[in-house]
Amino acid sequence: MFDLVLRNGLVCDGTGAKAELGSVAVEGTRIAAVGRDLGPGRREIDASGLVIAPGFIDPHTHYDAQLTWDGLATPSLEHGVTTVIPGNCSLTLAPLRAEHREFLGAAFRQIEEMPKSAFDAGLRWTWQTFGEYRASIEPKLGINNAPLVGHSLLRLYVLGLASRDRASTPDETRALADCLRACLDEGALGMSTSFCDIDHEFRPVPCRLATMGELDALCTVLGERGRPLQVLPEFWDADLFCTRIDQMAELSIRHQIPITFSPLFESRAMPGLVGRVLERLSRQAARGARLQAQMQTRPIDMTFDLRGANAVFSSMPGWMGVLMSGPDATRKAFADPATRARLAAETDTAPMPLALVFSLEKTRLSAATGKASSEVGRSLGELAAERGIHPAEVLMDISLAEDLDARFTASDLAHDDEQKIAPSLLHPQVQIGAGDGGAHVARFATYGDTGHLFARYVRARKAISLEQACKRLSADIADFWGIPDRGRLVKGQAADIVLFDAATIDRGPEELAWDLPDGGQSFRFVRKARGVREVFVNGASVHCAESGYSTARRGEWIGGRGR
Amino acid sequence: MTRAAPGPAPIPVRHYVQPHAGEDWQGLIERLARSSGPRFALEQLLGWNPHLAYRPPSNPLTPLDIVFLEAPR
Numbered sequence: 180m181f182d183l184v185l186r187n188g189l190v191c192d193g194t195g196a197k198a199e200l201g202s203v204a205v206e207g208t209r210i211a212a213v214g215r216d217l218g219p220g221r222r223e224i225d226a227s228g229l230v231i232a233p234g235f236i237d238p239h240t241h242y243d244a245q246l247t248w249d250g251l252a253t254p255s256l257e258h259g260v261t262t263v264i265p266g267n268c269s270l271t272l273a274p275l276r277a278e279h280r281e282f283l284g285a286a287f288r289q290i291e292e293m294p295k296s297a298f299d300a301g302l303r304w305t306w307q308t309f310g311e312y313r314a315s316i317e318p319k320l321g322i323n324n325a326p327l328v329g330h331s332l333l334r335l336y337v338l339g340l341a342s343r344d345r346a347s348t349p350d351e352t353r354a355l356a357d358c359l360r361a362c363l364d365e366g367a368l369g370m371s372t373s374f375c376d377i378d379h380e381f382r383p384v385p386c387r388l389a390t391m392g393e394l395d396a397l398c399t400v401l402g403e404r405g406r407p408l409q410v411l412p413e414f415w416d417a418d419l420f421c422t423r424i425d426q427m428a429e430l431s432i433r434h435q436i437p438i439t440f441s442p443l444f445e446s447r448a449m450p451g452l453v454g455r456v457l458e459r460l461s462r463q464a465a466r467g468a469r470l471q472a473q474m475q476t477r478p479i480d481m482t483f484d485l486r487g488a489n490a491v492f493s494s495m496p497g498w499m500g501v502l503m504s505g506p507d508a509t510r511k512a513f514a515d516p517a518t519r520a521r522l523a524a525e526t527d528t529a530p531m532p533l534a535l536v537f538s539l540e541k542t543r544l545s546a547a548t549g550k551a552s553s554e555v556g557r558s559l560g561e562l563a564a565e566r567g568i569h570p571a572e573v574l575m576d577i578s579l580a581e582d583l584d585a586r587f588t589a590s591d592l593a594h595d596d597e598q599k600i601a602p603s604l605l606h607p608q609v610q611i612g613a614g615d616g617g618a619h620v621a622r623f624a625t626y627g628d629t630g631h632l633f634a635r636y637v638r639a640r641k642a643i644s645l646e647q648a649c650k651r652l653s654a655d656i657a658d659f660w661g662i663p664d665r666g667r668l669v670k671g672q673a674a675d676i677v678l679f680d681a682a683t684i685d686r687g688p689e690e691l692a693w694d695l696p697d698g699g700q701s702f703r704f705v706r707k708a709r710g711v712r713e714v715f716v717n718g719a720s721v722h723c724a725e726s727g728y729s730t731a732r733r734g735e736w737i738g739g740r741g742r
Numbered sequence: 743m744t745r746a747a748p749g750p751a752p753i754p755v756r757h758y759v760q761p762h763a764g765e766d767w768q769g770l771i772e773r774l775a776r777s778s779g780p781r782f783a784l785e786q787l788l789g790w791n792p793h794l795a796y797r798p799p800s801n802p803l804t805p806l807d808i809v810f811l812e813a814p815r
Contacts, residue, residue, distance in 0.1 A: 345763060345764065346763035346764075346805055374806055374807075377800075377801050380800060381798050381800045381801055382800045382801060383801055383802075383804050386806075387804045387806055387807075388763075388804055388805070389805065389806060390763060390805040390806070391760065391805070391806065394806070413793055413808075416793060417755075418755050418756050418810065418814060419793060419808055421755045422754065422755055422756070422758060422808050423808075425751065425752065425754060425755075428751075429751070432748050459752070459755075462752050463752070465749065466748040466749045466751070467746070467748045468748075494796075
């Protein structure tokens, strides 16, 4: 008798093969059989009318901190994600010496936009090595975790704070390679690096002080084991992006490693960028480079307040100067007629930040509890016309009236042209990712990209088949990243399974959640899943639409396939 | 098993250099001049590299930066 049988569902096995009615049986943590007329199970689930698919793999997350207090990586898991890859963009929480915790924490929070109160309340720094970090998290895992180790962390560990200022010496380069080797031994899947991040003091993150020689030495280590490298390129500029592709292609070919870039997205601010990047990736793939760029499925939107600096104003030095000066100085600036005029004028002439198309006129007031509460939902353009002032002045007035606590939402900043996006999502040099789960928690909800893929590109546009969508979210990612025994519903593979209704699967609306570990001092945006009936991780039911999360903690640490 | 040699690398989208460790703009320009290539003015390089030109002083040139030596094609 099997432990579990999901019976008479539409089996999308992750290979891209035509879905067929059938059943999937599980014994322990593994898939025991796939087919028709399977024997009985201790638990039987009637999957009639539902899709049985391999659990989805999210290749770009920043759950490094959240996993220390939430081993389920909520709410990603309830969307069908059974494996997450944290540690992207050069930033992880290990290896890390005790004396560098304050610096790393400040940098991590700034770059990935996480509330300090939640970070401080949730994190118990009990580790220094990667293995000690693993030991602190592994027992709590309800989701599979396949983390990268960050290049910045390796440099910080070996060079100390000098890693922020200089390149490594030959001896230090050897020590960095040894440190990476140790992290891979202790469970890192691969490594991540960044060509553009700046920290909380607006200085380059440590990995950016490396030389190409140092990067080559680290890729030599990755190559010894065939492990992946994730890269944050200058994603807003086609020439820079293509030049990074050329550089990384040489590393990929020389060391026989897969390298992935994230993010890649469509933007009216950079028309033609995606086409050029895909053409370059294809040319380098033809030479033998294993390269893929990650593309998200959801449009980009962003919610912000004026209590501090945020990405929307990143190309406006005047605004950034005011927002970085602290709440008191910000209030004073917003009340000063000359400053108001200067800031308003800057919004008319500033270049688009980070390839985003930011329109103050279309930006909506999304949350206010004071005098402006009656205006929630209205656009700044509409309010400006009514008041006969500049939209930027409305922004400042409302912020002042709400003591800087008003929130504004800029929608469709980029990646909203589904007709252009659909073919890219099937391109062989693209993987579906760049979701950013666990990061930017008070800016936008990064969750539910999987449901959005089915809702918009499978169901609404019919641009991608159900079978292709399942394959893109599971086997294709497992194969590229070298994640063993996952991504397909095949006998012997790990029983990571998602059971969903193809007619209704979707992401829910963005909503506030006060569930961070700081006792309600800060919030995050989340999206709940729709149409996902049940999610299994290594054979255990971890989330069910009717009953919510279970107490099962059968998530595994995935260190990757070795050479 | 021996791997087949990869085909020739594509022509760069734009010619570029990368700074040496600790090199600033002046040092980079002097190095380029010494290499007997064309002489570049700072304003010219900044104009071709807005991703570097608008950085705050706290975010200087780094060895991994790409410095284009020609205008966009």
